[in-house]
Amino acid sequence: MLTYILHRLLWLFPVLFAVATITFSLMHLVPGGPWDTDRKLPPAAEENLNRRYGLDKPLPEQFADYLADLAQGDLGVSYRALNRPVSDIIWDGARVSVTLGLLALIVAVGLGLPLGILAALKQNTLVDYASVGFVSIGASVPSFVSGMLLLVVFSAELKWLPTSGWGSVEQAIMPVAALSILPAAYIARVTRAGMLEVLQQDYIRTARSKGLKEQVIVLRHVVRNGLIPVLTVIGPVAAALATGSFIVESLFSIPGIGRSFVVSIGARDYGVIMGTTLFYTILVVMSNLIVDILYVFVDPRIRYR
Amino acid sequence: MTLKLRGSWFWLLVVALALAVGALTACSDDGGGNGGSTGGDGLAADQTLRIRLIGEPTSLDPQIAAFSPDVGVLKQLWRGLFYYGDVDLSIEPAAAAELPTVENGGISEDGLTYTIKLRDDLTWSDGEALTAEDFEYSLKRLFDPAAGGGGYYYAYYTDIVGGQEAVDGGSLDDVAVNAVDDTTLEIKLTQPRSTLLTLLALWPAYPVREDVVAAGESWTEAGSLVGNGPYVLTEWAHDDHITLVANENYWGDDKPILKTIVYRIQPNEAAALIAYENGELDMTPVPLTDADRFADSAEQIRYAQLATLGMQFNVTQAPFDNVDVRRAFTAAIDRDTFVNDVRDGVGQATTSWLPPGIPGYDPERGKAYAFDQAQAQQFLEDAGFPGGEGLPEVTLMVGDSQSESLSSQFVQEQIKRNLGVDIKIESLEGATYQDRFLSSDFQVTLGGWSADYADPENWLPALWSTDAGNNISLYSNTEFDDLMEQAAAELDPEARADLYVQGEVILIDEDAAFGPIYHNVKNWLAKPWVDGIAFTEADSETPGDWFFTRVSIKEH
Numbered sequence: 001m002l003t004y005i006l007h008r009l010l011w012l013f014p015v016l017f018a019v020a021t022i023t024f025s026l027m028h029l030v031p032g033g034p035w036d037t038d039r040k041l042p043p044a045a046e047e048n049l050n051r052r053y054g055l056d057k058p059l060p061e062q063f064a065d066y067l068a069d070l071a072q073g074d075l076g077v078s079y080r081a082l083n084r085p086v087s088d089i090i091w092d093g094a095r096v097s098v099t100l101g102l103l104a105l106i107v108a109v110g111l112g113l114p115l116g117i118l119a120a121l122k123q124n125t126l127v128d129y130a131s132v133g134f135v136s137i138g139a140s141v142p143s144f145v146s147g148m149l150l151l152v153v154f155s156a157e158l159k160w161l162p163t164s165g166w167g168s169v170e171q172a173i174m175p176v177a178a179l180s181i182l183p184a185a186y187i188a189r190v191t192r193a194g195m196l197e198v199l200q201q202d203y204i205r206t207a208r209s210k211g212l213k214e215q216v217i218v219l220r221h222v223v224r225n226g227l228i229p230v231l232t233v234i235g236p237v238a239a240a241l242a243t244g245s246f247i248v249e250s251l252f253s254i255p256g257i258g259r260s261f262v263v264s265i266g267a268r269d270y271g272v273i274m275g276t277t278l279f280y281t282i283l284v285v286m287s288n289l290i291v292d293i294l295y296v297f298v299d300p301r302i303r304y305r
Numbered sequence: 306m307t308l309k310l311r312g313s314w315f316w317l318l319v320v321a322l323a324l325a326v327g328a329l330t331a332c333s334d335d336g337g338g339n340g341g342s343t344g345g346d347g348l349a350a351d352q353t354l355r356i357r358l359i360g361e362p363t364s365l366d367p368q369i370a371a372f373s374p375d376v377g378v379l380k381q382l383w384r385g386l387f388y389y390g391d392v393d394l395s396i397e398p399a400a401a402a403e404l405p406t407v408e409n410g411g412i413s414e415d416g417l418t419y420t421i422k423l424r425d426d427l428t429w430s431d432g433e434a435l436t437a438e439d440f441e442y443s444l445k446r447l448f449d450p451a452a453g454g455g456g457y458y459y460a461y462y463t464d465i466v467g468g469q470e471a472v473d474g475g476s477l478d479d480v481a482v483n484a485v486d487d488t489t490l491e492i493k494l495t496q497p498r499s500t501l502l503t504l505l506a507l508w509p510a511y512p513v514r515e516d517v518v519a520a521g522e523s524w525t526e527a528g529s530l531v532g533n534g535p536y537v538l539t540e541w542a543h544d545d546h547i548t549l550v551a552n553e554n555y556w557g558d559d560k561p562i563l564k565t566i567v568y569r570i571q572p573n574e575a576a577a578l579i580a581y582e583n584g585e586l587d588m589t590p591v592p593l594t595d596a597d598r599f600a601d602s603a604e605q606i607r608y609a610q611l612a613t614l615g616m617q618f619n620v621t622q623a624p625f626d627n628v629d630v631r632r633a634f635t636a637a638i639d640r641d642t643f644v645n646d647v648r649d650g651v652g653q654a655t656t657s658w659l660p661p662g663i664p665g666y667d668p669e670r671g672k673a674y675a676f677d678q679a680q681a682q683q684f685l686e687d688a689g690f691p692g693g694e695g696l697p698e699v700t701l702m703v704g705d706s707q708s709e710s711l712s713s714q715f716v717q718e719q720i721k722r723n724l725g726v727d728i729k730i731e732s733l734e735g736a737t738y739q740d741r742f743l744s745s746d747f748q749v750t751l752g753g754w755s756a757d758y759a760d761p762e763n764w765l766p767a768l769w770s771t772d773a774g775n776n777i778s779l780y781s782n783t784e785f786d787d788l789m790e791q792a793a794a795e796l797d798p799e800a801r802a803d804l805y806v807q808g809e810v811i812l813i814d815e816d817a818a819f820g821p822i823y824h825n826v827k828n829w830l831a832k833p834w835v836d837g838i839a840f841t842e843a844d845s846e847t848p849g850d851w852f853f854t855r856v857s858i859k860e861h
């Protein structure tokens with residue numbers, strides 16, 4: 001198990017290198033540079049800036065410099081938020097985004113799991129239909145629509161909640177809600193399907209015929225086995241929540257990493273683009289690894305060596 | 306704080322969880338309401354103004370700052386040698402003791418040497434004395450390749466002896482700015498510059514202190530930044546909000562009434578409007594799509610901006626290298642309909658390049674190319690393309706914003722309707738657009754200019770002289786260039802103004818180098834309790850921010 005984890009962690013480095021190479025190439029392939037705004041920078045100033053930030057060197061050399069700095073933990077500085085270290089920007093943004101993502105994950109699991117389980121146990125009843133209804137709507141409404149709806153209802157009309165910013169419970173309610181609806185619906189659907197499949201298994205019939213209490217059957221056999229597919233999706237869902245929240249962050253003006261990532265691409269803020277992409281890579285790899293490890297505890301058939 | 310990337314995921318998750326719990330239990334401590342209690346004189350007890358800021362400032366370093374969110378905040382944190390005296394944008398002394406003139410010996414007879422007397426009670430926001438040496442340091446820093454020499458605005462000051470040389474790698478010691486004593490600053494120019502005092506009133510000439518800057522690149526963060534203006538920076542929560550409080554050590558006569566200014570960074574106008582309606586903001590812009598809804602609101606503030614927008618041609622590219630084609634396209638645009646339909650009435654239709662408020666503005670300028678379908682078709686025929694026959698394919702390049710998309714469709718429709726010509730629209734992502742724009746890689750685009758300062762110098766030579774840095778249109782006319790050179794050296798205001806008028810006549814009436822459509826009008830909302838907003842045509846983003854010291858919050 002330990003060697004497996006180590007093995008996976010070592011794989012992180014080639015993955016990071018590949019991602020860095022691709023991102024760096026794409027970033028410099030698109031037209032435009034960090035100093036392009038609606039005013040022209042005096043040529044002498046542009047030269048000074050390029051020299052200062054090493055942008056006057058050939059691209060392969062720039063990339064080699066970047067990797068060398070990266071190896072020492074130096075991610076460079078931002079050009080948009082002038083001279084702010086990229087690591088500061090990622091750290092500040094990630095704190096907010098990961099908090100937001102975790103809260104949304106907790107809500108999504110807390111809502112989606114019971115809903116899915118209930119729907120499967122009461123299949124073809126009103127409860128089931130209500131649950132499937134929620135899933136269909138939730139899965140088809142994108143977060144910017146639900147977010148805007150929440151804003152209009154709770155801020156513009158009822159004036160209960162603040163529209164934007166980050167730091168208080170009130171400010172967190174709407175973004176967390178907007179962000180968690182879709183994954184909640186997704187988790188509910190997968191849970192329901194997984195449970196239904198297990199309910200038809202022979203061993204459940206055996207358990208029933210042997211006279212086990214329904215509670216015991218559900219908790220020990222159905223839920224435990226029905227959750228394996230759910231676990232499969234939670235990894236990607238968690239990664240998506242932590243990384244894919246830029247729409248919600250923009251909508252509610254939350255200073256998270258997703259928003260700064262989007263802005264950095266528009267501004268050709270090379271250091272931030274690179275740093276954030278690598279950070280996302282690590283996040284995705286890690287969340288997949290955690291899920292793979294969790295499998296072992298849920299499904300005894302799985303062994304890593 | 307540096308984030309270690311390797312092997313720290315677990316620790317990161319733990320911290321994130323702790324933070325999640327923290328966020329759930331923490332209480333809001335920013336902004337707050339303006340309260341309803343009394344502070345006497347009809348003023349609210351809580352003198353806090355909460356404004357929307359369009360984006361995160363790129364830099365709060367005066368010699369580097371270039372963008373509107375930067376400048377809006379800088380104006381509150383600093384005062385230069387001079388400042389706008391009132392909404393008429395007259396230049397008055399601020400840190401200087403008096404306006405230098407030839408009569409009082411402040412300006413030499415040849416206009417090349419300025420001797421500026423400073424007030425003797427100047428202090429920094431931390432209480433230390435501010436002297437002429439600080440101004441010398443800052444003005445030299447404007448040409449330092451590691452500071453202003455890597456910025457947008459030093460080029461306005463290169464008439465100072467040694468300035469451009471320093472940017473190109475020369476010594477800062479050779480820049481002719483000298484502190485003669487603690488309260489006397491001497492500046493030498495290579496040629497007379499009648500706008501020098503105006504330029505010294507702008508942010509690139511704000512003073513910074515050597516030991517503060519030497520602390521490192523994070524000196525512009527709250528807690529480190531030291532200014533000399535009516536407000537000090539107490540909090541800069543990046544990408545979220547900026548808080549300023551009144552400077553206790555402010556030496557100026559315009560003591561602020563507001564105790565606190567909170568800038569909420571909100572790039573999205575629609576979201577900012579909801580925040581305003583929800584009582585979280587005291588001032589916010591009205592998105593174009595909501596202009597109708599607030600047309601009769603008492604909370605609305607509309608003010609003309611020193612800005613002209615229209616069709617910007619690349620005058621070296623066919624078919625716009627032909628003056629008659631430029632005339633035809635310009636005359637084919639129904640500006641009134643544009644302002645009413647596309648801009649929902651927010652704007653002022655025009656045929657002039659200079660906007661109202663710039664000396665020399667004449668509403669009759671360019672009248673020969675006012676909207677007139679028959680005339681436009683005649684111009685096209687004069688150009689050798691009767692009915693558009695034989696006209697090379699025209700592509701209108703625009704950015705991908707909603708307003709540019711609407712405007713470009715309008716122009717396309719007008720050209721089709723009035724000239725019978727089909728033009729293509731090429732819509733580009735922001736930075737790609739800027740790249741093509743700055744390298745003049747287009748036939749025609751929707752462009753224009755907004756003023757850095759209220760002088761024709763910033764409108765004519767800065768964009769249309771043959772070698773001007775911002776001459777994106779690649780316009781070149783030696784007669785125009787000569788006039789601009791004469792005007793730059795002319796110290797008599799009337800003769801100077803006349804030269805610029807002649808210049809604009811050549812640019813617009815003769816050469817039709819730009820197709821003016823409208824002057825921008827800013828449309829904002831302010832809560833009824835925000836008192837004393839004194840907006841000017843030079844306000845870039847936030848109305849009245851040159852004179853926030855006059856603003857107060859009334860009891861409500």
